[in-house]
Amino acid sequence: MGKLSLPSHTVYATNGDDGPSNAAVEPRGRAMKNHFVAASGEFVGTFLFLYFAFATHLMAVDQTDAVALANRQNSAQTVVYISLGYGFSLLVTVWAFYRISGGLFNPAVTLGVCLAGRLPWTRGIIFIPTQLLAGITAAGLVSCMFPGDIRTVNTTLSPSTSIVQGVFIEMFLTCELVFTVLMLAAEKSKDTFLAPVGVGLALFISQIAGIYYTGGSLNPTRSFGPAVAGAWFPGYHWIYWVGPFLGAAVSAGYYRFLKYLNYEEANPGQDSATNDFAVD
Secondary structure: OOOOOOOOOOOOOEOOOOOEOOOOOOOHHHHHHHHHHHHHHHHHHHHHHHHHHHHHHHHHHHOOOHHHHHOOOOOHHHHHHHHHHHHHHHHHHHHHHOOOOOOOOOHHHHHHHHHOOOOOHHHHHHHHHHHHHHHHHHHHHHHHHOOOOHHHHOOOOOOOOOHHHHHHHHHHHHHHHHHHHHHHHHOOOOOHHHHHHHHHHHHHHHHHHHHHHHOOOOOHHHHHHHHHHOOOOOOOOOHHHHHHHHHHHHHHHHHHHHHHOOHHHOOOOOOOOOOOOOOO
């Protein structure tokens, strides 16, 4: 979720936001090598992100109070601990891997940056199954290595949350994450090197808002991995694909709208070192 630009040694002639034209084509062997290296970074990064997040989630639930356990709901304190686990795990792994693959770790984010024209579709198609496999691996190893039931970390709706509510909650939570990625990481500025901090905090605040009601997925891989490892798919598991993908599409659409209207002109000089800007 950091540098989402194409490899720096590749020369492309671009056609607006639609990606590379045929005017300059990367040698096939080098392109395949770069895709392989980037995919390896996505696999390892997604694995580490979810491994530590799932382990933290299990610990937080195991330490929760008796009242919350009796009601099969996470207490507010547990929600904060779980949110910290996911948010900071994402922050650290994105910061470590963004130079390798961009640090997406999420099929919804991958779809969003592809729709926004910031990542080639070929690489996006490679990344999504890689991320899903990494999520399954992380959930499987956590299930084997830590006490507790991996189904505890599965994303489920609270008794008071309907399926329709769940879809739209997941959509708006994912909008927060994907738009943060697009504006802090895909858009280059003097603050881009700090993008992993913003992305991690975006996940943290989204988790606090959503965990109690939907489990706070925002990421099909985050939901799919524990469902496979625990051999338990809720009947509404599909909402953890539809909601995040809708959120990614909305964020990408608004990003393209802003780019089309040259949003920089509305509030110019934000990256000026001397604050020498004027608004008409």
